[in-house]
Amino acid sequence: QVQLVESGGGLVQAGGSLRLSCLASVNIFSISGMEWYRQAPGKQRELVAVIMISGSTNYADSVKGRFTASRDNAKNTVYLQMNSLKPEDTAVYYCKARKTGQDYWGQGTQVTVSE
Numbered sequence: 001q002v003q004l005v006e007s008g009g010g011l012v013q014a015g016g017s018l019r020l021s022c023l024a025s026v027n028i029f030s031i032s033g034m035e036w037y038r039q040a041p042g043k044q045r046e047l048v049a050v051i052m053i054s055g056s057t058n059y060a061d062s063v064k065g066r067f068t069a070s071r072d073n074a075k076n077t078v079y080l081q082m083n084s085l086k087p088e089d090t091a092v093y094y095c096k097a098r099k100t101g102q103d104y105w106g107q108g109t110q111v112t113v114s115e
Contacts, residue, residue, distance in 0.1 A: 009109030
């Protein structure tokens with residue numbers, strides 16, 4: 001069983017920055033890849049970023065160059081640094097972990113970017 005708790009969302013003006021955190025209840029060394037998703041109102045949940053245990057990352061085209069995922073294994077936490085935010089980044093952001101073939105999701109954190 002893995003519990004994930006996201007934090008760091010909020011209201012920010014376009015061009016601003018936020019850093020999201022996802023705290024896991026287990027040692028994230030046991031999780032090969034951690035993922036960030038987002039879901040905007042009326043839209044499907046989409047993958048934003050992946051960070052592997054090696055530290056390698058992949059990003060959706062829409063956030064490349066603006067978002068950076070990182071992980072602190074000692075704190076069992078993954079982060080999503082979001083810069084140059086745009087109104088279209090407004091969504092609930094979730095982190096996800098897959099362990100022993102099962103997906104675990106956090107409760108999400110709201111990010112709202114105003115014009």
